[in-house]
Amino acid sequence: MQERIRLRLDVAYDGTDFSGWAAQPDRRTVAGVLVGALDLVLGAGTATGLTVAGRTDAGVHASGQVCHLDLPAEVWQAHADRLLRRLARLLPPDVRVRAMAPVPTTFDARFSATFRRYEYRVTDAPWGAEPLRRHEILAWPRALDLDRLAAAAAGLVGEHDFAAYCRRKENATTLREVTRLDWRRDADGILVATVQADAFCQAMVRSLVGAMLAVGEGRRPPTWPAGLLTRRERSSEVSVAPAHGLTLVAVGYPEDPAEYLRRAEATRRLRVPVET
Structure with missing residues (x-):
């Protein structure tokens, strides 16, 4: 089985011209634009499992949004040094990936959040x-x-x-x-x-x-x-x-990465998916 790594992305966007975060057919969304840019750089379907901390509604902005995705390890190794700048050239000016870094596979942008x-x-x-x-x-x-x-x-x-x-x-x-x-x-x-x-x-x-x-x-x-x-x-x-x-x-997330999984499991027990 091909080794995969998990990336944390820190994202900012002006929500004015987006129909929210979540991908929707025939609508411009943050997730749709981000996946489109990733597909152009890495190849269609290479980045998988895009998961966001908070699925913001249409018109809502973000300066501190967090999401995660999974990549084949060899793809990350090939693109790590230039992926952020390549995304900056491809993404429209109303959405920016401000940072990205490998995290443990137990990190869940949504359920590990405190x-x-x-x-x-x-x-x-x-x-x-x-x-x-x-x-x-x-x-x-x-x-x-x-x-x-x-x-x-x-x-x-x-x-x-x-x-x-x-x-x-x-x-x-x-x-x-x-x-x-x-x-x-x-x-x-x-x-x-x-x-x-x-x-x-x-x-x-x-x-x-x-x-x-x-x-x-x-x-x-x-x-x-x-x-x-x-x-x-x-x-x-x-x-x-x-x-x-x-x-x-x-x-926010636990300071100790060893707590990512415990936090995610506890959150899943407490509630079903949430939005704001």
Whole structure:
């Protein structure tokens, strides 16, 4: 049997013109573009098993996405020194492979992950978003209060059933542990929500942001988002914030490579495939 090696790829992309990560017939996706470039360099079907940490939705960006794939060892040896630069020449400017390196075959970009961290950017400036940043910042038409946003976020931290904020999938759990959720206002006036959890179910991050924005502008009390955690089905009162304000900024993994397999096995036992 031909020896194969596993590669970890660190990927960034502007999600504006992509129909999400996952390959879809007749649609431009990040996975489709990446596989196409790999096929051109290495030969069709040479790279197999492309697996991503988080299957981002259409319009969502990433600066810290992680994926893995498998290659014949001899192919990696032949291309290792120049593969990154060759991909840079072939890939469109809205997606970049920033780094690649061999990892143990027990590494699973999806199931070995210990956390995913997202940032959501909003401006409440009366003139809207700066033109050069309009694809990554949501322009909000009303003033937002940072203290109210922070109070709303505080009640959502911890392990909860986030059914009210998720698009339910059959046999999929909506129990998640949010380890960080906070807001800041940067020097340029942009409001940034940082959301970190072990994993997210589909539309969860943007739903959380949508609920907190309702608090920030004064339409809902700060206790309202946490109060929805008692629900066992998606809340029709929660608006899903637009995709373009959201960026996947980091994915965490065990520091000890010996823990990759144990983490992956534990994650598989806890839940079925997840998206955000």
